Amino acid sequence: MTNADDNGLCETRHGGAVVTTSGSPTLEVRIEGDVDLANAFDIEHRVGAAYDPSVDGVILDLGGTTYLDSAGLAMLVRITSRLTAARTPVNVIAPADSVARRVITLSGLATQLAMQEDPTPH
Amino acid sequence: MSETAVASVDPEVAGPILVVDDREDSLRAVCAVLEPLGHRVVAARSGDEALRYLLHEHVSVILLDVNMPGLDGFSTAALIKRRPRTRDIPIIFLTADRDASERGQIQLGYSSGAVDFLVKPFDAWALVSKVSVFIELHRRAGQLKRRIDELQASQAALSDAQRIARLAHFHIDTSTGVTTWSDSAAQLFGQEVLTSNGHATAFPFWHALVDPQPTRAFDQLQTHWTAADGSTLTLVARVEFVRDRSGRVQSISGTLQDITEHDETRRALVATTGLLQREQETARLLQSAMVPKVLPEAPCLDLAALYLPAEVGVGGDWFDASIQPDGRVLLAIGDVAGHGIAAATTMNEIRIATRAFSLTESSPSRILHKVNSFSRSTRGADFVTALIVMLDPVTGEATVASAGHPPPLVVHEGSAEFIDMRVTPPIGVSVAEPHDENFVLEPGGTLLLYTDGLVERRNSSMDARMVQLAEVLAAETDSAAATAVDHLVARMLPEGPPSDDVALIAVKRSTDRTLHIRLPAVSTNLAPIRALMRRWLAGFGAPDADIHDIVLAVGELASNACTHASPMATGTVTIDAELVDGVVRVTVSDQGRWRPPLDRGGGRGLKIVHALVDSLVIDSGDEGTRAHIVRTLAPSSKETGANDER
Numbered sequence: 001m002t003n004a005d006d007n008g009l010c011e012t013r014h015g016g017a018v019v020t021t022s023g024s025p026t027l028e029v030r031i032e033g034d035v036d037l038a039n040a041f042d043i044e045h046r047v048g049a050a051y052d053p054s055v056d057g058v059i060l061d062l063g064g065t066t067y068l069d070s071a072g073l074a075m076l077v078r079i080t081s082r083l084t085a086a087r088t089p090v091n092v093i094a095p096a097d098s099v100a101r102r103v104i105t106l107s108g109l110a111t112q113l114a115m116q117e118d119p120t121p122h
Numbered sequence: 123m124s125e126t127a128v129a130s131v132d133p134e135v136a137g138p139i140l141v142v143d144d145r146e147d148s149l150r151a152v153c154a155v156l157e158p159l160g161h162r163v164v165a166a167r168s169g170d171e172a173l174r175y176l177l178h179e180h181v182s183v184i185l186l187d188v189n190m191p192g193l194d195g196f197s198t199a200a201l202i203k204r205r206p207r208t209r210d211i212p213i214i215f216l217t218a219d220r221d222a223s224e225r226g227q228i229q230l231g232y233s234s235g236a237v238d239f240l241v242k243p244f245d246a247w248a249l250v251s252k253v254s255v256f257i258e259l260h261r262r263a264g265q266l267k268r269r270i271d272e273l274q275a276s277q278a279a280l281s282d283a284q285r286i287a288r289l290a291h292f293h294i295d296t297s298t299g300v301t302t303w304s305d306s307a308a309q310l311f312g313q314e315v316l317t318s319n320g321h322a323t324a325f326p327f328w329h330a331l332v333d334p335q336p337t338r339a340f341d342q343l344q345t346h347w348t349a350a351d352g353s354t355l356t357l358v359a360r361v362e363f364v365r366d367r368s369g370r371v372q373s374i375s376g377t378l379q380d381i382t383e384h385d386e387t388r389r390a391l392v393a394t395t396g397l398l399q400r401e402q403e404t405a406r407l408l409q410s411a412m413v414p415k416v417l418p419e420a421p422c423l424d425l426a427a428l429y430l431p432a433e434v435g436v437g438g439d440w441f442d443a444s445i446q447p448d449g450r451v452l453l454a455i456g457d458v459a460g461h462g463i464a465a466a467t468t469m470n471e472i473r474i475a476t477r478a479f480s481l482t483e484s485s486p487s488r489i490l491h492k493v494n495s496f497s498r499s500t501r502g503a504d505f506v507t508a509l510i511v512m513l514d515p516v517t518g519e520a521t522v523a524s525a526g527h528p529p530p531l532v533v534h535e536g537s538a539e540f541i542d543m544r545v546t547p548p549i550g551v552s553v554a555e556p557h558d559e560n561f562v563l564e565p566g567g568t569l570l571l572y573t574d575g576l577v578e579r580r581n582s583s584m585d586a587r588m589v590q591l592a593e594v595l596a597a598e599t600d601s602a603a604a605t606a607v608d609h610l611v612a613r614m615l616p617e618g619p620p621s622d623d624v625a626l627i628a629v630k631r632s633t634d635r636t637l638h639i640r641l642p643a644v645s646t647n648l649a650p651i652r653a654l655m656r657r658w659l660a661g662f663g664a665p666d667a668d669i670h671d672i673v674l675a676v677g678e679l680a681s682n683a684c685t686h687a688s689p690m691a692t693g694t695v696t697i698d699a700e701l702v703d704g705v706v707r708v709t710v711s712d713q714g715r716w717r718p719p720l721d722r723g724g725g726r727g728l729k730i731v732h733a734l735v736d737s738l739v740i741d742s743g744d745e746g747t748r749a750h751i752v753r754t755l756a757p758s759s760k761e762t763g764a765n766d767e768r
Contacts, residue, residue: 016447016649034652037681038645067652069677070727071685103674106733107726 012046015039016067021050026057032064035072044075057089062100073107080113137180138162139253142172142198143187143216152185152216155249161257169193173201176208183256188217212256216240291551294332294374310380312350325378331359334371342459342505344381355380360459360505362526364545369585375547377505420451421639421654422515424630426603428611432575432623438465438506439573439625440473444480445641449653451515452480453627455571456508456527472497472506472549486510486523487556494525494549494556506549509571516657518563518631523556525549528574531592534567536599538592566633568606570595575622576614590614603628635661637699643684643712651697652677662701668755675734676708678727679749683712693746704755713746 009022016034021027029047051058060076062068076092083090092113094100104110139161143149149165156163164181166172170193172184184202188195195215202208217240240249290307294300325331327345342360349355361376420443427441438458446452454476458469472493479492489510497506509527513520522530522541526548529540543559546552563569577587594613598606607628615624632638637658641647652673659669676697683695699708731738735751742748 015646034649036645036648036677037684038648067674067677069674069681070730071681073726099670102670103730106730108729109726 010050014042014046017043017065019043019046021047024052025055026059027051027055028059028061030061030064032066034067035065035075036067036069037071040071040075044079047079051083051088053086053088055088057091058083059091059093061093063093063095063098065094065098065100068100068103070107073103073109076104076113077109137182138164139183139185139257140164140166140172140175140181141185142166142169142190142195143185144168144190145187148187148216152249156253159250159254159257169195169198169201172198176202176205176211181211183253184211184213185253186213186215188215214240214252214256289377289379291377292375293547293552296334296371296373307378310378314350327359331361331376332374334363334374357381362505362507362548362551364526364547365584367529367540367542369583369588375551377551420445420515420629421449421641422632422637423451423513424603424632425627426607427627428607428625430575430611430615430620430624432620438469439575439623440469441571441625441627442473442476443627444477445647445650446480446512447646447649447653449514449516449650449657451513451629453511453513453569453571453629454508455573455625455627456506457573457575457625459505468506472508476508476510480510485558486512486521487558490523490525490546490549490556494553497550498553505551507574508549511569511571513563513569513629514657515631516637516654516661518565518567519560520563520569521558521560523558525556526551528572528577528588531570531572531595532561532563532567533570533595533599534564536596538596540588540592563629563631565631565635566599568595568598568603568628568630570606570610570629571627573623573625575620575624576610576626578622579620587614603630606630635701637697639697640694643680643693643695645681645684647695648677648680648684651680651695655697655699658699659701659706664701664706665756668706668753671734672706672708672751672753675731675751675753676710678731679710679751682727682749683710683747701755704757706753706755707750709748709750711746711748 009020011018011020013019015038016036017039018032020030020032027050029050031043035043047058047060060079065072080090080092092104094104104113139156139159141149141152141156141163143152143165144167146167149167153163153165161182164175164179166175169190172186173193175181186195186199190198193201195217199213199215202211202213240252289304290310291304292307293302295302325347327343331343342358344356344358347355347357358379358381359376360379361374363371364373364375366372425443427443429439429441438460440454440456440458442452442454444452454473456469456472456476458465458472475493475496476489479489479496483489483492490508493508507524507526507528509522509524509530511520511522511530522543524543524545526545529543529545531538531540533539541559541561544557546554546556572591574584577584577591579587591610591614594610595606598609601609607626610626610628611624637654639651639654641651655673655676656669659672664672676699680695680697683693693713696711697708698711699706701707728738731749731751735753737750737752739750740747741750
């Protein structure tokens with residue numbers, strides 16, 4: 001199920017998660033709902049499809065993510081390392097009290113994922 | 123890859139039959155047997171070759187040899203079932219092993235996605251008839267899926283006008299005696315046929331049709347009727363009595379359908395092909411293909427089900443049980459009027475529609491409403507009763523809705539009660555939306571869903587039969603579900619095969635407060651596992667932070683079971699949890715052998731689990747792997763009786 005509106009906002013559903021992508025020059029990806037083994041690869045493909053090499057950066061917003069496990073973390077690591085290799089700056093947004101923040105901290109990936117607590121103004 | 127028997131079959135309607143066998147003689151024999159069907163037959167000589175072919179081509183049915191060098195039949199099937207594009211293609215296994223059933227091969231075959239099994243050397247007729255049934259089913263399933271997609275896309279655009287042009291509905295309120303007719307009645311039969319209070323006295327069969335005697339011999343009749351203009355119509359009349367708990371008739375609804383044209387076409391068809399003889403056998407195959415052979419093991423529930431065909435042959439009763447993403451168990455049961463292939467195919471379509479709508483609709487009444495709209499817009503005058511229950515296995519909270527179906531029976535501590543519910547007309551009769559009724563299945567309680575074949579018996583009133591059913595089930599308070607079902611059948615149907623077919627599901631809720639979940643180890647079951655864990659912990663009043671951590675730890679271990687332990691996607695993951703004195707102990711087991719160092723994802727999963735729990739112990743042996751975790755809840759909370767209070 002895909003819905004796109006005039007502002008380039010595009011919403012897709014992958015199992016228990018809804019992914020919204022929008023914007024240029026910065027690509028913003030909002031992942032809401034549960035991310036697990038059942039949908040991590042679908043979400044990765046969705047982000048890949050929304051990515052255009054001309055963007056000046058990518059923001060992955062996990063503020064609305066209600067569940068994130070190691071399959072979801074592995075997906076985040078794959079996305080960020082691919083973007084870094086393509087010299088595209090990437091920010092992972094996970095507010096201090098969020099579900100995503102707790103999992104990322106427990107796994108020791110906070111530094112690697114270039115995490116921020118709030119969206120970067122642009 | 124070779125092709126034989128090229129015939130003029132529309133590829134949009136039916137793809138070729140794929141036969142996979144490493145032995146040339148076997149391949150040739152199967153192709154020769156299938157040739158008269160007129161479908162294209164494609165041969166592959168290994169599992170790999172078949173998978174490559176399926177990457178680009180669409181097929182209707184796959185015949186798969188079990189014993190092949192390299193990738194064997196089961197592994198090939200598991201890979202086919204893993205790809206969304208090929209997941210729904212029916213697979214029939216071919217095996218030369220006469221003892222297959224005793225070695226658990228058939229069980230393994232069904233769990234890896236087979237719809238049927240044939241032992242070589244097989245009877246040519248059995249092979250041809252099975253293959254043709256599955257081609258037909260596959261074609262119908264494809265049509266059905268497209269229809270459901272269209273329906274959901276266009277939301278309410280349901281133009282019934284054309285379909286029901288030859289169909290009139292009526293509804294009699296027995297308290298007022300007023301009969302209401304659909305507008306189509308006057309167009310079909312002429313206004314003068316219907317009197318001012320709605321009674322259709324011009325129909326000679328009217329009084330016999332609406333006679334509510336419980337001993338009446340029919341609910342459906344076919345008759346000829348001569349209209350005022352002298353033309354003779356063939357009419358099918360169907361009627362359903364909606365009764366209250368005591369069996370008193372509250373209202374009568376039914377349909378009159380003009381099948382004159384339909385009837386003539388059908389008679390010509392039967393006359394030329396001798397279809398009727400084969401119909402019964404095909405219907406039996408359909409029924410056995412469609413009723414689940416193995417019910418899912420529902421968390422904290424003991425589930426048993428049974429289907430008994432009628433004396434005269436297979437009818438249209440069905441049942442289904444599945445787990446929803448939110449962890450609730452969906453139970454469905456239904457009855458399509460009539461017998462034979464027409465009833466069996468209708469049953470199949472309604473069953474598939476029920477499953478499909480259960481994914482988008484959250485309550486039983488909404489699912490039934492959607493199935494009703496679907497049925498009315500696509501099928502016309504079917505007469506189907508159905509009942510859907512959504513049951514939370516952790517809390518026992520249940521919601522039920524019925525379309526013309528008899529009420530469920532609940533037994534707890536020796537007393538049996540029918541759920542008091544408002545019954546709406548059967549599917550296909552009206553646009554009335556069913557109502558949801560809530561009830562709670564207490565710990566140790568048993569819920570029984572059944573079709574009317576169990577309680578309708580010539581020469582005895584339905585009332586008395588329902589009282590008897592309640593008495594019989596009340597005596598089974600302490601029995602396991604399967605025992606209760608056996609005893610019910612023995613007591614209610616002592617004379618053997620019933621005159622109508624019977625379907626039954628019994629569900630018994632566990633008495634203790636431990637959590638037991640066993641589901642196929644596939645990633646789509648992770649969401650229901652987490653939802654059940656969450657509700658189970660919340661029932662003890664556990665703090666949110668503890669719930670989140672435990673759910674994450676169990677989610678990781680279950681995810682591990684899906685990734686490593688089940689290469690053929692045929693294994694299960696089992697979760698056993700208990701909460702005693704503020705300490706939660708959970709064991710997650712599977713049939714695979716994985717060890718901590720093998721945990722992929724850089725060991726991240728187990729690292730997270732370690733950080734979340736007091737202790738993690740992993741045993742790996744020949745039987746599989748068991749991971750045990752212990753976590754103490756925050757001191758402010760302790761075990762409460764919250765679960766029991768609901």
